[in-house]
Amino acid sequence: MRTGTASLPLHGGHCPPWLFERMKRLGPAILEVIVREYGPQEVLRRLSDPHWFQAFGCVLGFDWHSSGLTTTLCGALKEGIRDREKDLGLVIAGGKGRTSRRTPEEIATAADRLALTSLQPGDLVYASRMAAKVDNTALQDGYQLYHHVFIFTFDGRWAVVQQGMNEMTRLARRYHWLGEGVKDFVCEPHAAVCCDAKGEVLNMVASEGQASRQVVTELARQRPQKVVAEFNRILERELPNLSLPWRHDVPRASYLNKALLKVYAAQPRDFAAVLGVEGVGPKTVRALAMVAEVAYGAPASFRDPVRYSFSHGGKDGHPYPVDRRVYDHSIAVLERALAAAKIGRTDKLQALKRLAKISP
Structure with a gap:
């Protein structure tokens, strides 16, 4: 996961x-x-x-x-x-x-x-x-x-x-x-x-996008000429009430045809196999998802799936400069504890473990 x-x-x-x-x-x-x-x-x-x-x-x-x-x-x-x-x-x-x-x-x-x-x-x-x-x-x-x-x-x-x-x-x-x-x-x-x-993203791994993944996989197994023709028809006609927030330019048909030839030759069995084909990138997946939604009614998902602590300071002085003496002392304490543990003396490591339990 x-x-x-x-x-x-x-x-x-x-x-x-x-x-x-x-x-x-x-x-x-x-x-x-x-x-x-x-x-x-x-x-x-x-x-x-x-x-x-x-x-x-x-x-x-x-x-x-x-x-x-x-x-x-x-x-x-x-x-x-x-x-x-x-x-x-x-x-x-x-x-x-x-x-x-x-x-x-x-x-x-x-x-x-x-x-x-x-x-x-x-x-x-x-x-x-x-x-x-x-x-x-x-x-x-x-x-x-x-x-x-x-x-x-x-x-x-x-x-x-x-x-x-x-x-x-x-x-x-x-x-x-x-x-x-x-x-x-x-x-x-x-x-x-x-x-x-959160932003507007194309999320092809969302649970609600299962139908889209299935149709994209089926499209990938079809002759590229058929898919490109459908893609071009979508671009040429007006589509009312359709919002597809693509972040990049729509790929040209010549590029798409070249990418689809590789996918078609591989005959992928599922969407994971589609992703695994060399040369399949974001533009190819976006184009296939568009055809899957507009031509076959399988919508893609646009759902975005998206503490810190200080011990020794920070490189740029935030929240305070790194204290090299304290840093070196921390290294020495850990290295001595590990060296002792290797010969059977684990008391120092156990002490650090007990300290962690009582720290706020």
Whole structure:
């Protein structure tokens, strides 16, 4: 299930090296405590919670409210657990921009390097691609994905943290997924969506859009010439009392015909298979949804499915500058507790656990 989203202002700049190096140490140390207490699957559950993820980023001292928290936190965790995956039972693949497109390769490489013979890398690659396709193509809310991180355990459980950008509003939206709750990638995979504002979106994964998904799948199996002809007839005639709030230009017939040829050749069995065809993007899905609604009476849904804490301050001085002495002390306390636990002395970790229970 997709467990939630967060909307954040876009923020440029870079994380200063002195802070990133500390994040690489403190972040994995916190994850190791969670793994020791609850197991690696608990890390997936927490990273898939947008509120916990936001608080985690604030604990590590990054901007509490900006898009940079997502990319920097994920980058620090990925770098920080490198060569420690066997200790944690976790692997982090993907990242920002071009790195996100190497996620399938990184999943397969990690499975081979760590000798995870019981793992099915193909299933994880499929989950990674479908999570991205749903949030970028099936749910068209105006945010173009540019960051995708896939976290998985050695027994094949997974979570996704990905982020999209809306250049017009200068906002970013972060999407969280948790694999253990996914029953259907294309029907209400989101358990919760947290956002300050709702907009007009094309939501092809809404429960009320089942008829639209079925008709779109049937259209995808028809000859492209027939679908394009129907599409052109819709554009040419006046349609009273019809409101279709497309956010982008309607695709040209030449482009649509080319995309539909690929789908027609694949003969997809269901809507998830339609999304999985290479080259099928938002414009193709919008066009098919329009034909499904106007020509076949199968309406699509336009329903938008959409806390933080401070421990060490924030990079830009909000709510106060990062206190490097306190930050280093936090790292030292956790690292000493973890080192002691590895030789059977768990008293320090137990003390931290008791402290958490009495904290307000």
